[in-house]
Each structure stands twice: as structure tokens, then as C-alpha cells.
Amino acid sequence: MNPLTTLTEESRLTLANLADAATDLAVPSVRLGVTGLARSGKTVFLTALVHNLVHGGRLPVFSAAAGHRMTGARLQPQPDDAVPRFDYEAHVRALVDDRVWPDSTRQVAELRLTIDYESASYFYRKLGPGRLHVDLIDYPGEWLLDLPLLNKDYATFSAEALQRARATNRIEIASPFLEVVGKMSPDTEENEPAAQELSAAFKSYLAGCRADTHALSMLPPGRFLMPGDLDGSPALTFAPLDFPADAGAARTGTLRSMMERRYEAYKAHVVRPFFRNHFARLDRQIVLVDVLNALNAGPDAVADLEVALSEVLGAFRPGKRSWLSSILTRRIDRILFAATKADHLHSSDHDRLEAILKRLVSRAEEKARFKGAEVDVLAMAAVRATREATVKHRGEALPAILGTPLPGERLNGDTYDGRTEIAMFPGDLPQDPESLFDKDESLHEGVRPSFQSAQADLQFLRFRPPELDTTAEGLTLSLPHIRLDRALEFLIGDRLA
Template sequence: MTTLTSLTDEARLVISNLADTASDLAVPSVRLGITGLARAGKTVFLSALVHNLIHGGRLPVFSAAAGHRMTGARLQPQPDDAVPRFDYEAHVCALVKDRIWPESTRQVSELRLTIAYESASYFYRKLGPGKLHVDLIDYPGEWLLDLPLLGKDYATFCADALSRARAPGRADIASDFLAQMAEVRPDAEEDEATAQSLSRTFKTYLAACRADAHALSMLPPGRFLMPGDLDGSPALTFAPLDIAHDAPPARAGTLRAMMERRYEAYKTHIVRPFFRDHFARLDRQVVLVDVLHALNAGPDALKDLEVALSEVLGAFRPGKRSWLASVLSRRIDRILFAATKADHVHRSDHDRLEAILKRLVARAADRARFKGAEVDVLALAAVRATREATVKHGGTELPAILGTPLPGERVNGESYDGETEIAMFPGDLPEDTDPLFAKADPRNEAAHARYEDAQNSLQFLRFRPPQLDTTAEGLELSLPHIRLDRAMEFLIGDRLA
């Protein structure tokens, strides 16, 4: 087993941290990582957070804003010249003007927001107004799935990948890949055509797993699903082979040696630089989780999400914040787990949505707390796309949500055009979360029945972003949200005290 960082990596991290500490002497900064697996809403979260801070959104739980101590917030040139800028303006235009959801995160990007504030402390207020740079780092959640690979050799990667592919919830999806792999001898002579063909079939299987019908989350290597400029490179042209975990070293010139060499190149040239240059420099982290999407897809998706979150969060570097630690070895001292799209259910179900997420991240959260980090779990909607109402059905009043479904969304066989607002009862999330996590064995009919009862009564649609309200003076208000202010308070409230 290898470690996540080498001595050289750690030395480079110390140098980076020293540079960050020196710049913080003028204006303090906090580096906030924003991630989540596919479709969790990373781009929307970051855009809405900045929009509400800049435009004076309704943030009653964010103490600096609620107490009128925050005197302004504005975007600044970002400090890392080699990192693409998060395209905030285009994303907000998509949300506000076009009422469409912005493009998903495809690469690491960054944005610096500077908040001007008055301290809550009488002593520090006498020293003058304060400033805080908030460096927001957005990166694809799929890349998180690669971090555990730094601690696994090729044989372990193969064993894990094939164990997942052969599992009951995946075997049908992976059938083409498994059939092709069964015809390949690992000790055969290395051959580029075989490597490309097997890798292509493996990538097709991973992409099928991610599709809405399955919504599976454990899909490493993550760059296989979003290769970018590296598409077609040898470092992205490998696949797992059926080899014993304790097999002797690969013989030079064999297909196995070729695949193993490329796997190690993937870790060296793709995963390790991401960890060293971005992930290991974070101070705080938001992990967004689309719990409702997994519930819609069924028990296999929910179990897979639980495993994925446990795996990737094991790569975090949590710890208590201190000046010396931030110089020598930066640690994440606050982690927020957020169940997104809380506006897709009635507020009476928000506590239940949080309870499901707490079950999903329980092991990772306990690990982080043990290391000294603060952890919070909440249900939120960074942009609230629905409103709440009450509808009558069969003489019974039901809590409903009002919104405009995206084009093509269907309810009871009816397809919507993206212009029609509807009222719907999405169902109640189960008060008892145990049935959702009980179906580990498909032969367990009782557990299966409990899950079906809990899941079948639910229906979640995707809605268009809302039409923004305007004041009597014609001023457009900021993007509406659910608990975005509570997220802000946990993540940066203490730095503005």
C-alpha cells in the first residue's frame, strides 16, 4: 500500500502553505472546497452563495449579515494564476435570465470573494473594519473517487473493481465488459489494440452505471468519465484484469504489466497532482449529496452512494485548526454534508431527509470528529425552485409543492413542456430510515418489501429555476434558497466574528 502523499509532496505542501500564510498577514483567507458526486448541484451552490452575498440576499441565520456587520462583498482576481476562473457571471445568467440550470462542473475552477465586515468583538471593532478572502474551489465529485486509488496498488484496484462489477446490482450492466475481460489472458503479450478495446468497454460500463436509471456512484477511475484533454492518452487507457490479489509481480512485456504501468501513471500524473495542488490545501469542505436521486433509482443506488461517500471521505485530512498546523500540514477543520434539492419535498420532510444523509455519512462524520474537525449535516436548496401549498385529494388536504417541471419530466404518464406550473404531492419520506438501508441481500424478501413500501410512494421531479421576485421599485431580488444561510454560518461565520 502506498500513502496519499510522498515526502516530496509534503515538502511542496509546506512551501505552498508558507506562501498562503504570508499573504494572509495582510488579509486573512479561507479556502473552501465545494464538491459532490454527479448532479449534486455544485455549480448551483457556489453561484447562489456568491449571488446572495453580493446582492444582499435574505440570510437570517448568517450572523454577519443578520446583524448588519457585513458591509459588502465583491469578487476579486483569484490568487492562483494556473487555475481556471469559475464562470460565475455565465452561471447566474443561466439561472436568472434563462431559467435553466448551468452546466455541470467539468474541471477545477476557483473564485475569490472578499467580504468586508465589522467585528462582533468590541476590541477588534476599535481596530477598524475587517476583510476576509473566501477562496471557493469547485471540482468534480468524480475526481474525489480517485483519491482512494493513491493507497491501492493495481491488484487491489482490480479486485475492488471486479467485485463491484459482479455484484447483483451491476452484473447485467457490466456483462459486455466482463465477457470481454474473460477472454483476455493477463500474461499474454502486451497489445495496444487489446488495451484500447478493453478500456473502451470498461468506460462504457462506468457511464451506464452513472445514467439516471441506475444512478450508481462508485465509478473510479473518475477521469474515465470526464477525460478532457487527456482523452486517448495511455494514462487513461487501462482496465482491471482478473488477477489474484496475491499474484506474483507481473512479467515484463505482458498485458498485465502494461495495464499496471498505465494505472500507476494515472495516479502519478493525474490523481496525485490534484490531491497535492488543490485538495490538500483546503481549509473547509462542503460535500453535496443528491439523496433524492439515489432514492428514485432504488436500493442499489442508495447503498452504492453510502459506499462511495465512505471511500472518498476517507481521503480527507480533517483536524483541529491551529496556526502551526496550517503552515506545516493544512487540515480541513469544518466539513458540511448537505442533502441538496430540499425544495423537492415539503418542509415537513426536511428532518427526514437530513436523517437519511446522516445514515449515509455516519462513518465518515465520526472519523472527522475524532480527528478534531467540526461536522454538520443539513438539508438545503441553494436555489429554491418550488413553493409550498396545500391541495385537496379525495377530501384530504395534502402538503404540496408548486413548480415548473423541466421539459420532458413526466407524472402519471403526462409529459411537461417546461412552461406549465403544477402542484404535486411528492410523497412522504419514511420516518424510520432502517428500511431504506436494510436491503443488502436480494433474497431477503421481507427487507425488500419494507424498502418498496418506503420508496414506491415517492416521486421526485426536476424543476426549472424560479422567476425572481421584484420589489415595488422594480429591483430584482437575490436567488431564493432553503438554509443556504445556515450553511454560510457554519462554514465562515466564525471567521467573521
């Protein structure tokens, strides 16, 4: 049994899987989860994936398209009527017409893409054309970090949250929150103003950790920074308290018992329904990772990202796909980790970006492979915002990228207006990814000179989406990308064989 579920819940999941399997008898389906931590490009990835499949984009590594076996792809009504639809059309308008990046993922959303294809097998081709429903499930990666809470009581949650807050890389951000915690006695009488003050200070601390300056990733509870229609509810109005591990059970009517009750309500009404209704029904998963943002923020952000990715993969239900397991106990049999925004680097550095991500997920990857799941890592850009060129600087030819920075972006004292295209050399990532992870304790704050040197040499700007070319007939071409086709081949290529 999965540690996140009870026997009753596993029975419910089995019944739900049986219902899904029954609907798959006519046309098979695959449920693909798309997630990533803040600003990793989930919305852009989903929009580009659908746009390229529907509009016949250039996908040379995606075998069904490259071999001309994919005969069509179209959007259809999604199977889950109670889940918001992913607003694909609005996101395409933002990217193509307005050349702005669409809004970030704030809730679970779904989209069904149906692909018509000819099988690569002679036997199956004789049976007629194939059809596959791809149900795309978009959800915030921060919600994944909540799943381990299902196995933790309030005392454990409090101890871990306060330990993180007091760590060297967080103590300055957390000091206002820790000051509020310090003046609150867990055994004082419960009262709403104290709960509101604690919760507000805790949320401000989490928001400070997520800011680009720090770019920290371990920020549970995940719904605190994107509350949606639960904003202001008691289930989202709690915070950790400082009390001994051996303090025993909380007395009824105390602040601690109030916080503990609300923490349990958060798990029951927020975390568990997400697990049961969405997460536990996935077949495949892609996790998008903004490695470059963490590198910009420094070694603490990189170390925190490594821990968060390990927690994320620990929440998955990986396993080898079989006919029986897909009906009784659904498992994620393929997981793809993708370092996004590869277009911010020259292609000569893409292998290095991929190597850094592989190092970030190495421990978690081993666990998934052990349980029978396939795991892959790649560097990609779902929408390529730059082009490559070579520029001369003091007689030396340097690899550069060309693009239009977003309004307000700054570099070397210049501020860009969102209309001017520039050429820039973003720098080189280190050849050895270990140089970004190993710490020398003899140095101030444990930061190796190699990390400081690599960080100083790198400069990343945010670029506007590209202006799309049109054909002589006036047709707009599909969104350009880097390795979106490789991602598609890994995630659904075998289902179209």
C-alpha cells in the same frame, strides 16, 4: 504523515502552506472546497452563494449578514493564475435570465469572494473593519474517489473493480465489459488494440452505472467519465484485468505490465497533482449529496452511495484548526454534508431527508470528529425552484409543492412543456431512516418491504429555476434558497466573528 503522501510531498505542501500564510498577513483567507457526486448541484450552489452575498440576499441564520455586520461582498481576481475561473456571470444568466440549470462541473475551477465586515468583538472593532478572502474551489466529487488509489497497486485496484462489477446489482450492466476481460489473457503480448478495447468497455460500464436508472456512485477512476484534455491519452487507456492475487510481478512486455504502467501513470500525472495542487490546500469543505436521486434508483444505489461517501471522507485530511497547523500542515477543520434539492419535498419532510443523510455519513463522520474536525449535516436547496401550498384531494388537505417542471418531465402519463406550473404531492420519506438500510436476507434480493413502500410513494420531478421578483425600482431580487444561510454560518461564520 498522511498515508496519501510521501515525506518529499509533505515538505512541498509545507512550503506551499508557508507561501499561502505569508500572503494572508495582510488579508486572511479561507479556502472552501465545494464538491459532490454527479448532478448534486455544485455549480448551482456556488452561483447562489455568491449571488446572495453580493446582492444582499435574505440570510437570517448567517450571523454576519443578519446582524448587519457584513458591509459588502465583491468578486476579485483569484490567487491561482493557472486554475480556470468559475464562470459565475454565465451561470447567473442561465439561472436568472434563461431559467435553465447551468452545466455541470467538469474540471477544477476557482473564484475569490472578498467580504468586508465589522467584528462582533468590541476589541477587534476598535482595530478597524475586517476583511476576509473566501477562495471557492469547485471540483468534481468523482475525483475524490481517486485519492484512495494512491495507496493501492494495480493488482488491488483490479481485484476491487472486478469484485464490484460482479456484484448482484452490477452484473447485468457489467456483462459486456466482463466478457471482454474474460477473453484477455494478462500474460499475452502487449498491444494497443487490446488496451483500447478493454478501456472502452470499462468506460461504457462505468457510464451505465452512473445513469439515472441505477445512480451508482462508486465509479473510480473518476477522470474516465470526464477526461477533459486527457481524452485518448495512455494514462486514461487502461482497465482492470483478472489474475490471481499471488501471481507475482508482471513480465515485461505483457498486457498486464502495460495496464499496470498506465495505471501508475494515471496516479502520477492525474491523481497526485490534483491532491497536491488543490485538495491538500483546503481549509473547509462542503459535500453536496443528491439523496433523492439515490432513493429513486433503489436500495442498491443507496448502499453504493453510503460506501462512496465513506470513501470521500476517508480521503480528507481532517483536524482541529490552529495557528501552527494552518501554516505547516493544512487540515480541513469543518466539513458540511448537504442533502440537495430539499425543495423537491414539502418542508415537513426536510428533517427526514436530513436524518437519512446523517445515517449515510455516520461511520465516516465519527472518524472526522475523532481527528478534531467539526462535521454537520443539513437538507438544503441552494436555489429554491418550488413554493409550498395545500391542496385538497377527496376532501383531504395535502401538503403540496408548486413549480414549473422542466420540458419533457412526465408524471402520471402527462408530459410537461416547461411553461406550465403544477401542484403536486411528492410523498413522504420514511420516519425511520434505518428502514432504507437494513436488509432482510429472507426476501428476494434482500429488499425490505418498507423500502419498496417508501419508494412507491415518492415521486420527484425536475423543476425549472424560479422566475425572480423585481422591486418597484426594477431591481431583481436575489435567488431564493432553503438553508443556504445555515450552510454559510457553519462554513465561514466563525471567520467573520
